[in-house]
Amino acid sequence: MFSPSWSRLSCVALSSRGGLRTLSLFSSSGSSNWSKVVSDAEKIVGYPTSFMSLRCLLSDELSNVAMHLRKLVGTQHPLLNTARGFVYDSKNNLQMRGLVVLLLSKAAGPSHTASDLLAQDMVSGIYPSQRNLAEITELIHTAFLVHRGIVNLKEWTVSDGPLKDMQFGNKMAVLSGDFLLANACTGLAQLNNTKVVELISSAIGDLVQGIYYENSHNTEENGLTDGVDVAAWEEQTFLSHGALLAKSCQAAMELAKHDKESQRLAYKYGKHLSLGHKLNSDLQPFVKSRAGEPLSFSLSAAPVVFHRQIIGRETWHHQLQQAKTLRNQLDYSKLLAAVKSEKGVSTAMDLCCYHGNKALEAIQAFPSSEARSALENIASAVTKF
């Protein structure tokens, strides 16, 4: 199943740093492995990042929303699922971005140039402003999880639930997303650094563009258009899944007045980690055979996108037709086999390793520390399946 180039790359990655700790961490596989890496890393930064997010979640405004959410039970409104994710989420790591920002802050260490930053203000080796930034990053990420789930009411069908409820769900989704974003804005201003405000605001703009593209892409799921090439995929995925983390990592360095080079490396780590992470999760249905679970995957998942580009529009259209069942639904196992028979999966795997390694490379310039090891482990984990 694993392509030769992938295992070679990952071996290089592991042996270049070696270390028993790393090896033992990765002895298990899959998401439990990922969870372990994350929970280990959380211990390093002192406490997890959820304080500001918690404050928002516990506010009058969002409690109000939570109360109203009951009306949506039984409908197909996406806000329900997003809200469930607030309560328990082990797989998608809601707080992953904040955690990476904290680890990088700690790995970079105290500032040597700024006189107004005091080492004694640091908690577990992290400045308070960097902790706030980590939480703002999470707020923005969550805000867009919510706004992603706005439903176009003209596309409403009876199976979604009553139209009135869907309208109400939209209203709640707009308001709660706006509320999180507004809190992010005031939080950003409190960081007392206009460069950081500009940088993170631009990340919000990137995120919007990325999600906007995602939308138009998804409406083309009928498969009548060509797949995009790897470079175009990377560009779009950077906007929707990488820019926020990359720019937050950079901003964390700026807050501690670290030089341009540290900022560049932090940005690079955030960018490549995000792309690797996205590829990893897109690849999951193609590398795992979960018995019992109904097989399904997005037609905009990286392996499918690459597959479409490799085989060309007409063949893809043909394969889609063949995978249609009598009731005009997609037989995903058939489609999976078709995708697996070509190079889409291995292209995605190679690319995933490439980005994981690029992230590892970026982090090497930081002094060796527990925090750096954790960042290395996270980068390695995204290349594991």
Place this chain on the structure above:
Amino acid sequence: MAGPWWRQCPRLTTGCTATNILENLWHLKGRPVSSSASASLLSRASCISRPETRPPTGAQINMKAGNFLIRHQSRLLLPTLQSCCCRATHSDTKPKDPFTLAQKDLTSLYDDIKKELFVSKVELKSLCEYYFDGKGKAIRPMIVVLMARALNIHSNRAGDLLPGQRAIAMISEMIHTASLVHDDVIDGSDKRRGKRTINEVWGEKKAILAGDFILSAASMALARIGNITVVKVLSQVIEDLVRGEFMQLGSKENENERFKHYLEKTFKKTASLIANSCKAVSILVNSDPEVHEIAYQYGKNVGIAFQLVDDVLDFTSGASQLGKPAAADLKLGLATGPVLFACQQFPELHAMIMRRFASKGDVDRAWQYVLQSNGVQQTNYLAQHYCKEAIRQISRLRPSPERDALIRLTEMVLTRDK
């Protein structure tokens, strides 16, 4: 204690003391005084020490307002407001029309905004630019540039607007528009300014993203001004806008609380943007917190008056004039000033307010009650009251054509019919 003001609003006094209402009307909860931006008249009185500028207590103001209101029964008489309360403070020459005076600073407004909204994706770009078509009134940027010029003259700074002040004028319009785009989705509106709304044309999801994008562009432009205090002041607006929107979700059972809730919502949804934009341009040119407070108070009072008149127009203006259907607020379940006043004359309205005019025939019946009551008139009185306070505040600045145009603007706010 009960002056003529209360006789004007007989129902207002039933069930509570005069002072209570008075506090409800005036005591909008403000920001901490530390950055000098308290919205409360009473608490401001204690932080400004110069005795001659010490404002009268709430009661005195209302007594005066009452006297004034006795003399002028209609908002159309308002042109005399200016001469009656500011005779001593500004020159006799007729103030220039604010629109004309601000024109030169606003010619490139929409082009500048479009530059900020640069994005390679063609469709997203056209969505974001949709309302920056030059057909809006751009009343917020106008107030901001006039305020900036008035403050510059007050601060002995001759010459052009500062680049940051110009940017704030632009940002105020961007934040306003972003919130309109989201409001239209929340309210399910299909028309705005005589055009189909973005959600109507492109769907709700894209509309929300367009609003988010405009906001991010505004936030970047704001950061580039390079003044962190200005960033803080305008970020507060974004939070107020959302909190104001949340406040519209609920209805208060208690009448007193309902009025307070309504005014607080009005401040957050409309006045905060104007108040804080005015404050932001003052921060860039003057370091005196008292000057910031004048700018903020003018913006706050004009902003609330503006919205009160807007709420009146929802009852009195034809659909064609406002560019949106009449009684839109009632249809959305919202009880605005005219309804809240009418409810004091017609307690039957209470139940309808609580169920947000959701039963069949509620909207029509409420509409009739409001027109039979003096709710419209009283809301106009209240708007006059806020304008008078705005004039009192701005009159503390050194005279200038721009300052006088801001005074004239308060009158235009009250007499506008669309």
